[in-house]
Amino acid sequence: MADTPSCYYYANGQRVLLERRPDVASATLGRPARDGADGLPGLLPALLPAHLPAHLPAYSAAGAQLVALPEVRVEDADEAALARVAAWLQQEPAAGEVLATRPGRLTLRPGAALRGDSVAMAREAVERCGVASASPRFLRLTKKPA
Amino acid sequence: MAQIRFYSAGRMVSVQAKPAAAAAAGAPRPSATAARSLTADSGALQGEAAAITDDGGSAPVAQLRLHDTLQTQASRMAPMFHDLSAAPLVAAMAGGAAAGTLVFTETLVLDHASLALLRHLRRQHGLELLREGSHGKCLLKAPEGGAAGVAQVAAAARDAHERSQGRSAAHPNFVRLLRQPRPLASGQARGWHLRNDGSAGLLGADAAAAAAWTLSRGDAAVRVAVLDEGVDTGHPALKAGVVAERDFVDGNAHARPDGDDAHGTACAGVAVSRSRTHPGVAPGCSLVAARIAKGDGHGYWVFDDFDTADAIDWCWDEAAADVLSNSWGGGPPVDAISNAFARARRQGRGGRGAVVVCATGNENGAIGYPATLDEVLSVGASTPWDTRKSPATPDGEAWGSNFGDAIDLVAPGVWIACADIRGAAGYGPGAYTDSFNGTSSATPQVAAAAALVLSLVPRLGEAAVRQILQASCDRIGRGSGWNRQVGHGRLNVHAALRLALRHRP
Numbered sequence: 001m002a003d004t005p006s007c008y009y010y011a012n013g014q015r016v017l018l019e020r021r022p023d024v025a026s027a028t029l030g031r032p033a034r035d036g037a038d039g040l041p042g043l044l045p046a047l048l049p050a051h052l053p054a055h056l057p058a059y060s061a062a063g064a065q066l067v068a069l070p071e072v073r074v075e076d077a078d079e080a081a082l083a084r085v086a087a088w089l090q091q092e093p094a095a096g097e098v099l100a101t102r103p104g105r106l107t108l109r110p111g112a113a114l115r116g117d118s119v120a121m122a123r124e125a126v127e128r129c130g131v132a133s134a135s136p137r138f139l140r141l142t143k144k145p146a
Numbered sequence: 147m148a149q150i151r152f153y154s155a156g157r158m159v160s161v162q163a164k165p166a167a168a169a170a171a172g173a174p175r176p177s178a179t180a181a182r183s184l185t186a187d188s189g190a191l192q193g194e195a196a197a198i199t200d201d202g203g204s205a206p207v208a209q210l211r212l213h214d215t216l217q218t219q220a221s222r223m224a225p226m227f228h229d230l231s232a233a234p235l236v237a238a239m240a241g242g243a244a245a246g247t248l249v250f251t252e253t254l255v256l257d258h259a260s261l262a263l264l265r266h267l268r269r270q271h272g273l274e275l276l277r278e279g280s281h282g283k284c285l286l287k288a289p290e291g292g293a294a295g296v297a298q299v300a301a302a303a304r305d306a307h308e309r310s311q312g313r314s315a316a317h318p319n320f321v322r323l324l325r326q327p328r329p330l331a332s333g334q335a336r337g338w339h340l341r342n343d344g345s346a347g348l349l350g351a352d353a354a355a356a357a358a359w360t361l362s363r364g365d366a367a368v369r370v371a372v373l374d375e376g377v378d379t380g381h382p383a384l385k386a387g388v389v390a391e392r393d394f395v396d397g398n399a400h401a402r403p404d405g406d407d408a409h410g411t412a413c414a415g416v417a418v419s420r421s422r423t424h425p426g427v428a429p430g431c432s433l434v435a436a437r438i439a440k441g442d443g444h445g446y447w448v449f450d451d452f453d454t455a456d457a458i459d460w461c462w463d464e465a466a467a468d469v470l471s472n473s474w475g476g477g478p479p480v481d482a483i484s485n486a487f488a489r490a491r492r493q494g495r496g497g498r499g500a501v502v503v504c505a506t507g508n509e510n511g512a513i514g515y516p517a518t519l520d521e522v523l524s525v526g527a528s529t530p531w532d533t534r535k536s537p538a539t540p541d542g543e544a545w546g547s548n549f550g551d552a553i554d555l556v557a558p559g560v561w562i563a564c565a566d567i568r569g570a571a572g573y574g575p576g577a578y579t580d581s582f583n584g585t586s587s588a589t590p591q592v593a594a595a596a597a598l599v600l601s602l603v604p605r606l607g608e609a610a611v612r613q614i615l616q617a618s619c620d621r622i623g624r625g626s627g628w629n630r631q632v633g634h635g636r637l638n639v640h641a642a643l644r645l646a647l648r649h650r651p
């Protein structure tokens with residue numbers, strides 16, 4: 001699939017473009033290693049977030065394959081910026097929810113309005129709420145050094 | 147025996163030259179494995195004074211049928227001699243037979259000479275212009291052949307240097323017979339990265355770790371964190387140094403790897419192994435092992451970005467690591483990881499900052515994340531010949547060290563001897579390997595060097611440690627400063643420690 005304008009998030013204030021790949025069935029996560037039809041090996045870490053949706057968005061960029069788990073880590077020393085994120089999700093609960101809070105950090109889960117995509121939610125948190133950083137939780141598959 | 151004197155780098159150099167035939171008489175023909183490469187030295191002779199010794203020339207010459215060797219390239223060589231079939235004068239290079247042989251031609255290299263000087267050399271010494279080179283160089287030929295011609299060249303070189311008051315470089319033009327580099331074999335030069343005695347590549351093309359141990363082998367209070375696919379923390383070379391371990395992949399109480407995941411153990415070994423046969427660069431420092439990746443059995447690593455970020459925070463915060471060694475990377479940047487590294491650098495070590503070291507990658511191309519981050523030490527790999535590792539280097543390895551604007555320095559990264567996971571699943575059959583490769587192997591050397599610096603001067607901030615490691619590099623490659631291939635140059639741990647000592651209160 002070609003890049004689309006919506007396939008990006010922010011890192012260090014810059015857009016990071018991603019190439020969309022076919023979704024990954026979450027039922028395959030944690031199974032013994034195998035070559036999936038989409039080229040993603042099946043083995044993934046055992047410690048995964050609970051209540052995974054049936055399918056997870058997948059991307060590729062900079063030589064790595066990425067599976068977007070349904071979590072976003074928002075970090076900002078400005079608590080007011082974090083409050084804007086909380087207010088956004090209170091106003092639009094279909095966009096997602098706050099899973100955890102701690103000083104300078106929120107952990108979010110994307111909702112149905114964002115199709116459970118943490119990339120979309122991270123992007124929205126930056127563009128809508130102006131937070132310093134919002135990172136999708138990727139499972140990252142990189143080539144192992146020989 | 148003739149005494150040949152000329153100026154090199156402003157100093158008078160004296161070389162004992164011998165006729166090759168005398169020493170070569172009865173010498174065996176060179177075997178195929180003793181192949182030599184021939185290079186005409188028409189460039190400047192910078193630093194040659196240190197490279198020439200007088201050991202009588204007998205050792206290398208006896209190994210050569212010099213006449214045959216020169217005849218193989220007669221069209222190149224003949225113009226520089228009046229009679230190529232006659233025995234030339236030769237001298238050994240520093241290091242004896244292994245280093246190579248200098249053959250005196252009957253020609254003189256002159257750099258930036260005035261027309262007046264050229265006229266003078268013709269009138270006074272009878273030298274004729276043989277060839278003009280680029281950038282103001284020219285090659286002059288003596289009027290006579292043999293030893294007389296070599297003496298004429300040397301006299302003219304001295305005269306040219308003195309008349310021009312050193313403005314024109316003038317020296318005899320040598321043909322150099324050097325050993326043709328061949329791929330290393332595993333075990334051929336175990337530990338060359340610590341001290342290269344010339345068995346592999348060039349004498350001194352190493353991280354100078356063995357020399358550094360005269361100053362410090364590391365303080366157990368200084369902790370190196372290895373973030374990788376797990377470390378065999380029960381390994382006999384590592385066990386005594388382990389002070390903290392955690393598995394961020396499977397949630398185990400230990401950081402030991404699965405299956406054939408040998409990479410992290412090798413990285414830890416390169417940094418802090420206490421083995422006598424396969425020591426790490428900082429064998430006295432302690433080890434923090436954080437398991438952040440797992441092999442998928444199909445040649446891929448699987449990372450969870452949030453777990454990786456949490457592992458970084460755990461290393462500097464809970465495990466109190468002073469240095470974080472990261473021989474992993476790839477894929478796009480993500481702030482969760484970048485922010486964790488930034489916290490390590492700013493808040494680690496009680497606010498002095500933990501040193502973060504990252505591998506550039508092995509694709510012979512652009513540097514991969516997180517080595518692209520500012521204010522981390524971005525480490526590429528060098529060869530036993532003191533070059534950036536590329537697929538073309540003569541070590542028999544097909545990969546290349548990534549390079550670019552973010553690179554800070556290189557360290558030895560080919561055939562590194564280190565600890566290995568025990569058993570048949572590792573890189574080798576035993577508990578050690580002699581063939582760990584890649585920027586992955588270079589990175590823990592730099593991390594260990596940072597740990598040695600902190601062992602000597604614990605109060606240094608992380609920026610100061612980075613600056614010391616960069617400033618003390620041996621310059622390799624083109625130019626005298628930073629370049630995109632090798633950054634500031636090749637790691638020199640001994641020089642780094644000596645520089646660090648200046649910061650001691």
